[in-house]
Amino acid sequence: MQLNIYSDKNYLPKGLEPVPMLYPFWKEFIPSGEYPWSRLYGKYIEVSNSLFQMTSLKEADLVIMPINWRFIRGESWRSKVNKEAESLSIEFAEKVANSGKELVVFFAGDCCAEEIPIKNATVMRMATYRSKRKQNDIIMPSFTEDFVQEYLGGQMSLRQKSEKPVVGFCGLAITDSWEKKLKTILFHGVMLTQSSEFGVSPYKGQILRSQALKVLAKNPSLVNTNFIIRDKLVFLTTQDIEPRQKTRDEYVKNMVESDYILCCRGSANYSIRLYEILSCGRIPIFIDTDCVLPDDSIIDWKKYCVWVDEKEIPHIADKVAEFHSNLSDQEFLDLQHECRKLWKNRFSAEGFYTNFHLHFPKK
Known part of the structure; x- marks a missing residue:
């Protein structure tokens, strides 16, 4: 139309x-x-x-x-x-x-x-x-760019179902600290002086990611982990093509070699990574922080994601393992195609x- x-x-x-x-x-x-x-x-x-x-x-x-x-x-x-x-x-x-x-x-x-x-x-x-x-x-x-076209030669890389799910993550994750608490207090003070809505700490996403990664890493009986954890931004902090390309290649490789990818909000209450995961044909582990996702009235997002409320982070490994065990070998393959299709048809x-x-x- x-x-x-x-x-x-x-x-x-x-x-x-x-x-x-x-x-x-x-x-x-x-x-x-x-x-x-x-x-x-x-x-x-x-x-x-x-x-x-x-x-x-x-x-x-x-x-x-x-x-x-x-x-x-x-x-x-x-x-x-x-x-x-x-x-x-x-x-x-x-x-x-x-x-x-x-x-x-x-x-x-x-x-x-x-x-x-x-x-x-x-x-x-x-x-x-x-x-x-x-x-x-x-x-x-x-x-986001089309991961299959840009990085995988136009051919989607499918994962066969294994007994234990492989959870991937490549990116920034920091632990909570007194320094972050002080910066959060200053953040709220600035928001109030600007007569703006009392905001959420811009570090919340990084801290939640760190918490989730720790729980996953402590449960090797339930999940296998494939983590590359950085303590600072790399891809967005340099204009030089070569290091940006290298960082992006590492990011894509980590995604391709994993079954499920952790995604959580950043400074704002959304995740760019969610759409990158779908573009690549991988299954997101989505940390819900009072989020609204696109087309939520017509899309059953819990069909495409391992859905984890932020209060459920201590049980994230159990939720991933349960989601994985409930999929047959063919359903696991089909879901990868469906994630890719969802991105291509709705979110590209x-x-x-x-x-x-x-x-x-x-x-």
Whole structure:
């Protein structure tokens, strides 16, 4: 189904890029040369003309705010609000409100669960909290490259079921400490002085990961572990291609050589790793921290994941072992295909935008 959409480059602050949905229509913004994200939107751009048509405001089914709200709010709780960009975006929202059209605002980044100062907009967020979800919040995936195409030569690597599940993890995980507790106290103080929602520590995800990894490692009778634990970011802290490629290759190898992969929130209440795992055709072990996942009203996420509430982390090894034992050899193979299919059809860039109209039934 094709939707008529409207946006306006005049409301895109100078020096900032638009939301990726608009790349096919404002081609000068299509990213190039930034590994690996330069290839995230290629297939979406190829099919975009069958999905959306840029029209006038009067003819539009939906209006797309041109800027991602994260560029207004900032990438993290430490960032200052871009007042100039905010003012321009509110002006755009007022223009749309006077037209009676439905406005869609995209909000990614560490602060994407926050309120925005625009009424009656549909907000496409990467995260919120289930206990605080608003009716106009729609959860979207974090887009990732196609692991099978980019790293596995286009051929999905299948795991045969073994007696004990192999649990993988490659990434950042830190233990709780007085230093982290002090930083958390300072974090809450900053959030209050900014008159913002009293937030969750940005270190919570790293600490929960560490707790889960320890429990899994202490239960060799239930699971085999395949962990590469880092104490600092590597992939995102250098612009040099070679070390980034090496780090990414290690990450993919760890995933391919595991049956299940641990994923937990980061600074915001969502996990990019979840979508990378699905893209690779692996089964996530998902730590639920009051999360909302995309399409949760139509997708039974517990069918695709080992679902672990954060309070159940002490029993995570038992839950993984039970999930694994309940799958036959063929069901284990089938689930890998289903995870991959779910990502490709719903959570890749082209899959998400192909189904975009389902969130906005015509009145």
